[in-house]
Amino acid sequence: MTVPNDAFVTFEKVRKTYDGRTLVVSDLDLEIRKGEFLTMLGPSGSGKTTCLMMLAGFEHPTSGRITLGGRSIDGVPPHKRDIGVVFQNYALFPHMSVLENVAFPLSVRKVSAAEIDQRARAALGMVHLQHLADRKPGQLSGGQQQRVALARALVFEPVLILMDEPLGALDKQLREAMQYEIKHLHERLGVTIVYVTHDQGEALTMSDRVAVFNEGKIQQLSTPKELYERPQNAFVASFIGENNAVHGTLKSASSDTCEVETAGGTLRCELIGARTPGARKLVSIRPERVRIVDGASTSANVMPARIEEVIYHGDHLRLRLSTTGVSDFIAKVPNAEGGRDFVAGQELKIGFNTTDCLALDAPARA
Numbered sequence: 001m002t003v004p005n006d007a008f009v010t011f012e013k014v015r016k017t018y019d020g021r022t023l024v025v026s027d028l029d030l031e032i033r034k035g036e037f038l039t040m041l042g043p044s045g046s047g048k049t050t051c052l053m054m055l056a057g058f059e060h061p062t063s064g065r066i067t068l069g070g071r072s073i074d075g076v077p078p079h080k081r082d083i084g085v086v087f088q089n090y091a092l093f094p095h096m097s098v099l100e101n102v103a104f105p106l107s108v109r110k111v112s113a114a115e116i117d118q119r120a121r122a123a124l125g126m127v128h129l130q131h132l133a134d135r136k137p138g139q140l141s142g143g144q145q146q147r148v149a150l151a152r153a154l155v156f157e158p159v160l161i162l163m164d165e166p167l168g169a170l171d172k173q174l175r176e177a178m179q180y181e182i183k184h185l186h187e188r189l190g191v192t193i194v195y196v197t198h199d200q201g202e203a204l205t206m207s208d209r210v211a212v213f214n215e216g217k218i219q220q221l222s223t224p225k226e227l228y229e230r231p232q233n234a235f236v237a238s239f240i241g242e243n244n245a246v247h248g249t250l251k252s253a254s255s256d257t258c259e260v261e262t263a264g265g266t267l268r269c270e271l272i273g274a275r276t277p278g279a280r281k282l283v284s285i286r287p288e289r290v291r292i293v294d295g296a297s298t299s300a301n302v303m304p305a306r307i308e309e310v311i312y313h314g315d316h317l318r319l320r321l322s323t324t325g326v327s328d329f330i331a332k333v334p335n336a337e338g339g340r341d342f343v344a345g346q347e348l349k350i351g352f353n354t355t356d357c358l359a360l361d362a363p364a365r366a
Contacts, residue, residue, distance in 0.1 A: 008034035008192055009055065009160065014064030016050050016216075024050050026216040028064070032194060037186050039195045039203040042213030043239070051213075052162050052196045057081050069159065079108075081160075084153030088165040090145045092137040098148050099124065099133040105156045123155040124148075126185065143174045150182070154189070163195045167202065179205050200240050204228065212236050228286075232272060234363050237284040244290075246283040246324045247362060250276065260359050263325025268300045268354045273361035280362040287318075289356035290331035292340075292348060299351030305329070307346045317342060323350060 009032035016025040025047045032038050040048035053059040055066060057078035066073055073081055084105075092101050103120035111119070124130045127147035137145055146166060153161050163182075167175045183206045186193055197203055203210045204224040212219045212227065212235075220227060220236045231237035238245065248262035258271040260281045267283055274281075293302055305323035312318075314335065319342060321329040331350060333340070 006033045007031035008036075008069060009194070010065075010067045011051065012065045012067070014051075014054065014066060015062045016047070016054065016059065017062050023216050025054075025061075028216075028218065030211060030218065030221070032192065035190045035192055037183070037193045037195065037206060037208045039197060039207040039210045040213060041197060041200060041203040041210050041239075043198055046213035047216040048196050048198075048211075048213045049164060052164055052194060055160075055194065056083055056085050056162050082156075082158050084156070084158040084161040086146075086149050086153045086161065086163045086166045088168045090137070090149045092145060092148060092152075094137055096136070097133065098129065098135050098137065098140070101137065101148055102151045102155050105152060109156060119155055120151075123151040126154060126189075127151045127181070141174075142170050143178060146170065146178060147181075150185070154191075158191070160192045160194065163193065165197055166195075167197075167199075175202075176205075182206060204240070212239060214239075230272075231284065231358065231360070234282045234284070234360050237282075237358070237360060242287050242330065244285040244287060244326075244329050246285070246326060246329075248281050248283060248359075250274070250279040250281050250359065252277060257354055258359050264303055264323055267324070267357060267359075269357040269359040270355060271359050273359075281359045282362040283357050283359055285352055285357045287330040287332040289352050290329075291351050292331070292333060293351040297349075297351045300354040301357065302349055302351040305331075305348055305350045307342055307344055307348065309344055310342045321350065 011028045011030040014025055014028040015023055017023050028051065040051060042048045050059060054061055057076065099120055102123050103116045106116045106119060121130055121133065124133055127150055129144060129147050132140065132144065137148065167178050170178060179202055195206065207224055209221060209223055210227055211221045214235050220232045227236065227240050231240060237243050246262050248260040251259040251261045251266060253271050253275040256271055258269055260267045260269055260283055269283055303323055305321040307319055308322055308327060309320040310317060316335050317333045319331045319333060321331060323329050
């Protein structure tokens with residue numbers, strides 16, 4: 001593996017197995033840049049948390065090498081890696097005050113009492129909790145406890161912070177607020193953060209880059225925009241955001257566009273992957289890119305559809321359609337000024353452009 005000059009953390013051909021047979025992490029190569037916010041995203045069992053635990057030192061690679069700042073950390077115990085860790089369950093000491101919890105990493109590092117107090121209060125100030133320094137964790141809300149855990153991870157000025165599903169126990173509104181707080185804190189401090197989650201919305205909101213994991217391998221490593229707009233395979237397209245998937249076969253291909261024959265007709269798409277005529281393809285179309293066609297249309301793809309269900313979402317309507325050979329094709333229609341009236345059973349036409357749909361390689365049949 002060629003390591004870029006700005007690589008701060010590297011995984012080189014890292015494997016992990018617990019039983020000697022099944023690889024939880026398979027030949028992982030990954031470079032993380034200094035100051036980057038990188039999220040490891042994937043479903044349960046995809047290997048993302050195992051990677052984080054190996055980086056933290058709580059698990060050890062079966063083979064391969066992990067480096068931090070250009071040096072191998074194999075054999076270095078967790079407390080000597082200069083890494084802060086924030087867990088989902090906060091792991092705060094209930095008998096200690098908030099200030100004592102934040103100060104704990106400094107006390108075990110034999111920092112002077114005066115400096116401990118100063119740095120612990122400064123860390124609480126970063127997360128806007130200095131006024132709660134004397135309270136016990138049990139007297140705080142879930143969001144406040146999570147901020148304490150974050151302050152404790154920051155207080156000894158680590159070179160790297162790891163976060164394992166840190167917002168999983170919070171309700172939706174508080175979770176979203178904490179996403180922005182962590183993102184802004186990262187922007188202010190410039191510390192390198194590796195974040196693990198199965199929530200794709202969280203990953204898109206917070207990250208500089210996202211590594212999408214499945215079955216122990218990275219399926220795609222890209223910016224949030226690139227992941228959403230240009231998924232490189234069917235798994236990423238289905239896992240990141242909402243997606244319409246239409247099966248077909250490749251009819252013809254040019255340099256970057258193609259025609260795919262589906263049960264509902266021919267679709268003109270951007271081409272990713274195999275370009276041999278007859279290749280099995282999965283056409284990916286985001287619901288918000290689907291438009292209701294009134295009269296003439298300049299869309300490259302126009303087809304009849306039947307409304308099976310209308311769901312009101314306030315700012316938009318969600319239409320479940322029968323079209324292109326499927327009965328669960330979704331269109332999101334803006335609900336500006338009360339929107340249009342749509343009813344189940346209504347016949348209409350939908351359209352989308354070539355640039356709105358990707359012809360990806362279809363997954364191998366089981």
